[in-house]
Amino acid sequence: MDENKTERLISPDVSEDVLRKILEHIKVNNRGEPLTWGATPLVMSPDVKMQQEAVKDVIAELFESSHIPSYVSESLAAYIDALNMSRTVNRESHNTESFIYRKKTDLDGIPFEALEVFDRALKGFASPAELLFIMRLLGIPTIELASLTHPYAQRITMLDDMRPAINEAITLMGGTLVKGINPVFEVKGSDNPHQPELMEGIHMTRKTLFGKLPDGTDVIERSSFVLLIDELPENIAHTIRSIPYENNPFWTNQIRRAGKLYEIAPLLLSGDKHDKAVPVSTTVVAINEALSEELLSKEAKRARRVQYLASHASKI
Numbered sequence: 413m414d415e416n417k418t419e420r421l422i423s424p425d426v427s428e429d430v431l432r433k434i435l436e437h438i439k440v441n442n443r444g445e446p447l448t449w450g451a452t453p454l455v456m457s458p459d460v461k462m463q464q465e466a467v468k469d470v471i472a473e474l475f476e477s478s479h480i481p482s483y484v485s486e487s488l489a490a491y492i493d494a495l496n497m498s499r500t501v502n503r504e505s506h507n508t509e510s511f512i513y514r515k516k517t518d519l520d521g522i523p524f525e526a527l528e529v530f531d532r533a534l535k536g537f538a539s540p541a542e543l544l545f546i547m548r549l550l551g552i553p554t555i556e557l558a559s560l561t562h563p564y565a566q567r568i569t570m571l572d573d574m575r576p577a578i579n580e581a582i583t584l585m586g587g588t589l590v591k592g593i594n595p596v597f598e599v600k601g602s603d604n605p606h607q608p609e610l611m612e613g614i615h616m617t618r619k620t621l622f623g624k625l626p627d628g629t630d631v632i633e634r635s636s637f638v639l640l641i642d643e644l645p646e647n648i649a650h651t652i653r654s655i656p657y658e659n660n661p662f663w664t665n666q667i668r669r670a671g672k673l674y675e676i677a678p679l680l681l682s683g684d685k686h687d688k689a690v691p692v693s694t695t696v697v698a699i700n701e702a703l704s705e706e707l708l709s710k711e712a713k714r715a716r717r718v719q720y721l722a723s724h725a726s727k728i
């Protein structure tokens with residue numbers, strides 16, 4: 413099948429035979445799993461919740477004291493652990509909400525083979541290409557395609573399988589890989605901002621655009637890491653700690669500029685300086701801004717809830 417036609421073929425009036433051909437076309441895409449780099453499940457049914465709790469138990473072991481390197485203090489390790497827990501909750505919440513507010517809520521006209529893929533997506537076993545297929549088929553505004561937790565660079569080599577699978581998924585779905593656009597770095601917080609003199613780490617994220625699909629969907633990788641302040645030049649570390657946090661809405665920007673972090677961070681990451689820029693996690697999401705604005709705005713969600721309540725009230 414012509415890859416350039418794949419994406420635009422998925423629409424409500426497409427026949428089941430065409431959908432089957434697309435599914436056959438994308439089945440070569442490598443799949444992650446919940447214990448590797450599989451995406452967050454779309455629902456949290458009792459069985460899936462039990463599955464994910466077991467996954468979280470395994471991941472939690474990566475943050476235990478026996479895995480913490482010597483260059484990370486106990487207090488900073490606790491902060492890194494908290495970052496991961498917060499990230500996990502946010503990922504589950506955002507993925508579930510986006511699925512709930514999808515455009516197509518029934519499965520009419522969807523072939524059996526697609527239902528099998530749908531079931532894998534619900535449970536966190538679908539490939540990135542399959543997730544893009546389901547996203548387009550059901551009108552899901554945003555969807556997670558893959559995620560890997562790799563604290564202190566543990567398991568980070570799994571990115572060598574995850575990233576090619578993402579690139580392949582984009583092309584299989586008729587998209588275009590994006591190159592030459594610099595990643596966007598952002599300062600998110602610190603372990604002890606209320607007492608700057610005691611700060612040890614700066615939490616940062618790196619956002620990289622991987623590709624674009626014909627319907628306007630962007631595929632974006634988001635990496636999370638912690639810069640060790642004491643590993644920065646002494647004068648920069650001193651300047652960072654001298655910036656007050658209290659009642660300072662510009663704190664993140666001031667930290668960024670004072671530490672020249674948007675220059676330093678890319679160099680540390682590209683050089684795999686894990687003892688200076690401590691890796692935490694990497695997640696890939698597909699975002700359709702137009703659908704997000706249409707379906708996830710406060711007004712749209714309020715209207716959907718009213719519609720839901722009205723339809724159920726009529727059945728009482």
